[in-house]
Amino acid sequence: MTPLKQVKWYNIEYSWLPEFGRGFISGVLAALDAPGEWVRQDGVLYLQTPQGQRPESIIIEAKARQLAFDLTGKSYITIRNLEVVSAGLTMYKATNCTIDRAKFSYVNQFTRPQSTTTPNPQPGIEAGIYIGGRYNTVKNSTIAYSAGSGLWITGRDHLITNNVIHDIGYAGSSSPIDIGPDPTIESPTADRGGHMISFNTLYNSGRASISIGRDIVYHHSTGRALTPPLKFGLPTPYRKIKIVNNELYNANILTIDSGLFYTNGTDGGGTEIAYNVIHDDLQPYIRGFGVYLDSGSWGYDVHHNVLWMGREEGWRQAFMANMPGGKIVSDGPVFTWDPRLPFAPYNGGDRHFWRNTYKLDYHSGVAGLKDSDFPDGRFAFGANVSAPVTTAVHAQ
Numbered sequence: 001m002t003p004l005k006q007v008k009w010y011n012i013e014y015s016w017l018p019e020f021g022r023g024f025i026s027g028v029l030a031a032l033d034a035p036g037e038w039v040r041q042d043g044v045l046y047l048q049t050p051q052g053q054r055p056e057s058i059i060i061e062a063k064a065r066q067l068a069f070d071l072t073g074k075s076y077i078t079i080r081n082l083e084v085v086s087a088g089l090t091m092y093k094a095t096n097c098t099i100d101r102a103k104f105s106y107v108n109q110f111t112r113p114q115s116t117t118t119p120n121p122q123p124g125i126e127a128g129i130y131i132g133g134r135y136n137t138v139k140n141s142t143i144a145y146s147a148g149s150g151l152w153i154t155g156r157d158h159l160i161t162n163n164v165i166h167d168i169g170y171a172g173s174s175s176p177i178d179i180g181p182d183p184t185i186e187s188p189t190a191d192r193g194g195h196m197i198s199f200n201t202l203y204n205s206g207r208a209s210i211s212i213g214r215d216i217v218y219h220h221s222t223g224r225a226l227t228p229p230l231k232f233g234l235p236t237p238y239r240k241i242k243i244v245n246n247e248l249y250n251a252n253i254l255t256i257d258s259g260l261f262y263t264n265g266t267d268g269g270g271t272e273i274a275y276n277v278i279h280d281d282l283q284p285y286i287r288g289f290g291v292y293l294d295s296g297s298w299g300y301d302v303h304h305n306v307l308w309m310g311r312e313e314g315w316r317q318a319f320m321a322n323m324p325g326g327k328i329v330s331d332g333p334v335f336t337w338d339p340r341l342p343f344a345p346y347n348g349g350d351r352h353f354w355r356n357t358y359k360l361d362y363h364s365g366v367a368g369l370k371d372s373d374f375p376d377g378r379f380a381f382g383a384n385v386s387a388p389v390t391t392a393v394h395a396q
Helices: 216-221
Strands: 038-041 044-047 067-070 078-080 082-085 088-091 098-100 103-108 127-131 137-139 142-146 149-153 159-161 164-168 177-179 196-198 201-205 210-212 224-227 230-232 242-244 247-251 259-263 266-274 277-281 287-293 298-303 306-308 315-321 328-330 351-354 391-394
Touching: 088 103, 103 127, 127 142, 142 149, 149 164, 210 266, 247 259, 259 266, 259 277, 277 287, 287 298, 315 351
Parallel strands: 067 088, 078 098, 082 103, 082 391, 088 127, 098 137, 103 142, 127 149, 137 159, 142 164, 149 177, 159 196, 164 201, 177 210, 196 242, 201 247, 210 259, 242 266, 247 277, 259 287, 266 298, 277 306, 287 315, 298 351, 328 351
Antiparallel strands: 038 044, 224 230
């Protein structure tokens, strides 16, 4: 490939540095050179079979639809003991619906995130499983392989517990769990949040493992330019969310300026991030953070977590609390970009960091943790999902 001085790569979302060394090629027949790769061009499918087989000797399947289940506006529906391949599910405006002991794989596919061209993307399009409405549950399940989010969570009071969600966001802009507003149905200040996110294992993500998002248009339109071209305005509010007893690792494989947990422009309403094991941030170049409360964030309580970054070069820190934002109250070091920036124009509560353990230059994994590594005693974390007895549903 001939080197180019001008930007010709698709610039991965949030990379900040065009052509900084990571990207991907999509839809180029000349790049079809490895087993498992495929290209569709001019109505013809070209592929390299996984083990060099002749195409007529194997079964070749293609994604035919986005949704296997549409629970829009439904109540008290349970999806249990099913395996779904190449399709997702929506609970748009649903209430009291449940996914239990299910397996979803290849839930969403695209090559260009909306967010490169759309200020407030429509989340349902880029979500493998969309959780809206109120009082819905996802438990004891596995979700894997999505260009976008694994779960996109809007609305109120959902329970996400004991799930394994992995290999998510390979287009570079999404997370295994994305919590955010849906501008198509919600006002910027709508009543949202109150979720319980517990005992999940989240790994291998293009961006953060868990993110809480803002209404971008609202945030910018209510702010003023403190550091042009950035504008810091009113945050998107949430009821208190509990993010507890999870394991988060191998995040930010394709992006920089992020954390394993990330938020920007939000009022967490006292959101609690506690009793988690957070490790191995893989973002390249200069920075990596465990919990990143970016500019315009208020009202977060971060405590009793065990963290290590897996690599030490550049700015590798357990915690980042950017300014402007809520006051930083901490019993240990918290990195901040520019403490001179003001807290105004909003004060939704302090950002607390206390009783956490950061293991510097640690490379022995979860198996190497000692009781003394856990603040105030060892706690349980992560999912325990046994292989469910499922009936396979291939979205044909």
